[in-house]
Amino acid sequence: MEIVVASGKGGTGKTFVAANLAYYMKTSVEPVVAVDADAEAPDLLLTLGGSGEELFEKPVSASRKASIDYNKCTQCLKCLDACRFYALRVIEGKPFVIEEYCEGCNACGIVCPANCISLYVKETGIVRADVSRSGVPVVTADLDVGGRNSGELVFLAKSEAYALSRELKAKHVVVDAAAGIGCPVISSLAGAHVLITVVEPTPPSISGAKRLLEVAEKMRVKPFAVLNKFDMPSSRIDDPARELGVEVLGKIPYHRSVVEAYVNMKPLLAYAPDGEVSKRLKEIFNYFVESVLR
Numbered sequence: 001m002e003i004v005v006a007s008g009k010g011g012t013g014k015t016f017v018a019a020n021l022a023y024y025m026k027t028s029v030e031p032v033v034a035v036d037a038d039a040e041a042p043d044l045l046l047t048l049g050g051s052g053e054e055l056f057e058k059p060v061s062a063s064r065k066a067s068i069d070y071n072k073c074t075q076c077l078k079c080l081d082a083c084r085f086y087a088l089r090v091i092e093g094k095p096f097v098i099e100e101y102c103e104g105c106n107a108c109g110i111v112c113p114a115n116c117i118s119l120y121v122k123e124t125g126i127v128r129a130d131v132s133r134s135g136v137p138v139v140t141a142d143l144d145v146g147g148r149n150s151g152e153l154v155f156l157a158k159s160e161a162y163a164l165s166r167e168l169k170a171k172h173v174v175v176d177a178a179a180g181i182g183c184p185v186i187s188s189l190a191g192a193h194v195l196i197t198v199v200e201p202t203p204p205s206i207s208g209a210k211r212l213l214e215v216a217e218k219m220r221v222k223p224f225a226v227l228n229k230f231d232m233p234s235s236r237i238d239d240p241a242r243e244l245g246v247e248v249l250g251k252i253p254y255h256r257s258v259v260e261a262y263v264n265m266k267p268l269l270a271y272a273p274d275g276e277v278s279k280r281l282k283e284i285f286n287y288f289v290e291s292v293l294r
């Protein structure tokens with residue numbers, strides 16, 4: 001089963017929940033492969049202790065860029081009007097492509113009367129797999145700085161995770177999605193069975209979670225929620241299940257041990273297994289595994 005952990009807004013503790021869920025499943029006889037699908041800022045592997053063993057690393061060429069043949073260019077500049085991404089600039093009368101802005105849409109190539117614009121494929125990132133020091137296999141989508149097409153990178157990372165899960169006989173894949181509802185999140189949800197929305201009790205987090213849940217409904221992914229930092233002083237939500245319209249698996253209190261676990265690069269369940277937050281996490285994950293995954 002594919003379980004996506006996501007949030008409509010950054011900073012809610014999504015990676016914290018995903019890392020500890022994967023660790024819990026690995027230590028409770030539920031073999032699992034974790035995927036870091038937050039391709040612009042992947043940190044799941046670090047949260048699970050860093051790399052204990054590198055399995056593979058594959059470059060990904062998932063974006064196209066425009067290239068101009070100046071031997072044919074007549075400097076008519078029609079291509080500039082066609083580009084909606086401000087990826088063409090004029091220098092000394094000639095058009096130049098700014099690679100970082102180019103989306104590879106080929107609109108410039110279509111309008112060019114001299115037929116002198118072509119597209120080439122560019123490496124945009126890597127997909128790598130490791131066994132973390134805490135023992136969880138992790139596949140990471142890692143986008144290059146300024147790279148584009150993170151949705152396709154996530155798709156490729158998930159494909160590698162499924163191949164690895166077959167090899168390792170792991171029944172489940174836990175995906176740590178990017179924040180928001182952009183292209184990489186859609187790619188994370190595509191084909192997934194379950195969504196765990198991590199939400200904190202603030203208006204921006206609630207409204208972000210509602211947008212995410214709408215997307216999940218359209219993609220027919222079964223939604224659940226976890227309320228993180230429910231006891232923060234600025235809490236603005238009394239009944240999260242009613243507010244969000246989904247089953248809430250549980251509430252997690254705030255405690256500084258969560259930050260300490262991050263600093264020590266360990267999942268909290270390994271760093272402070274007997275603490276109050278770990279106790280809550282185990283209750284939530286046990287209920288989730290027994291009532292949803294079985």
Ligand code: SF4
Nearest residue numbers: 073074076077079112
């Ligand atoms: S449209 Fe073609 S010929 Fe005209 S400036 Fe652009 S690249 Fe050159």
Ligand code: SF4
Nearest residue numbers: 083102103105106108
């Ligand atoms: S391929 Fe698209 S984004 Fe890139 S320069 Fe041409 S029109 Fe602009």
